[in-house]
Amino acid sequence: MGDLIVFLVLISLGYGFGKWNEASHYKSIDRREKRLVYLPTTNSRKPLGENGTVQRAYLVSGSVVISVDYFKRILAGLRNLFGGSVRSYETLVDRARREAILRMKESCPKAKQIINLRVETSSIYKGRKNQIGSVEVLAYGTAIEYERG
């Protein structure tokens, strides 16, 4: 009986806090994306447009590790029985990606554009039994600054 109560408490905590976390994170992401939409980011090898001589070109990156909550884990476990898309993880990965790209953009306030964007995703496990799953996303690219005038 004790096991069941612990399980239910963990699931409700996971669901409650997870939902709240997700909502506030998405709000923050939306806000920052609107602010940074002016910064061209492409994954082409050559810069866009002819804005003058290049002053600096340097590697920029942004990364984030977001953890899975208990509710998402249980849902994923149940999904494994029946197959199909694991919807609980989709929001997790989406948030992580957008956050990583935003952090990369925020790390170079003087840049005029970012080219050759690449995104790497990996998951961090603790081990088979005690799976503390988390998703790590790294976004990196080359930031370009032009000379004034």
Next chain:
Amino acid sequence: MFTTNTEEIPGKTITRCFGVVSGSTVRAKHAGRDLMASLKNIFGGELKGYTELLCESRDEAIERMKSQAKQMGANAIVNVRFSTSSVAAGAAEIYVYGTAVAAE
């Protein structure tokens, strides 16, 4: 909406660029496919079930990316790249990203 993994679209000029678009799906296999996979672990050979599963996931991810590009007003996606990773036990995540452009 056409997609390429080159810088430029052969035979067309890119007039406008809208930035990076992406599509992702997370799919889990089900217990039946798992069973077949364990058997194949003994005999070897192609895991058709898994191949199908990942193929479907990739198609769906590409569809999502295209719909995102369409929302922005693009009609082509260049420099498409794929990335697969496992984010949960038994579930694989497919991520597709590219640059949305308007080409003529």
Next chain:
Amino acid sequence: MKEAKFQGILPTHNDNVSHDHPLKEFTTLLLGAVGLILLAYWLLGFAVDGAVAHISPETEEQLFAKFDLPLADKLVDDPEDQARLQHLTDQLRPFVSVAYPVKVLIFKSSMANAFALPGGYMAISTEMLAKVKSENGLAFVIAHELAHFHNRDHLRGMGRGIVMTALAAAVTGPNSSLSRLLAPTSQFGQAQYSQARESLADQTAITALNGYYGHVGGVDEFFTQMIGMPEHPVLQPFASHPQLKRRIERLEQLRVKNGWQVKAVTPY
């Protein structure tokens, strides 16, 4: 690409996530998983019945000879009482069509109980012997357990108990409280099944008693004694025995249907 003009636009809606409520998905999947488990249990129940049909009493005795008896630590060594019970059991055996020997054991317990155990053992508690005043009442209890042996119920129950434990262990892990709860005896999962078997055993027992004594006086003595004990109304469907009142009613219906007589009982 050099000539392209940049236009910063954000997508209006996020296509990379589903907008269904996660709780809805959770309930659907959970119900599906529970349904699968119940289906597996039901199907395996048939396999158990099939297997039990092939285990003869001789095979059973050989199989369980090496096992430690459950309740082994509570056994009471009372040769006189044991001899009387054994004698009564041996007398009743032909009336329940049990052709092989059944050994009677007495165990210490504050609850009045009797069990049919795999291996051909019948265990009766000290409290049961204290509660039942007449030989007829005791004979009913013995005949009821003998009926379980005849119907191979003790093996069915054990088999289903093993299936239930295996399923619980597969889902929650072998060390979870659920698996440990289900391990020792067959618990509420198979109650409805057991209730039908218990009624069948009651029926066989009362018929046997009529055959042995010539009348059915005293058969519900044990039940009427127990009627004073509190029963849990909510958990009743999950109890392995049907409600006491219902058992008494069914016995009475059988008595009337068959026109059996009630005469004076023999004290024990």
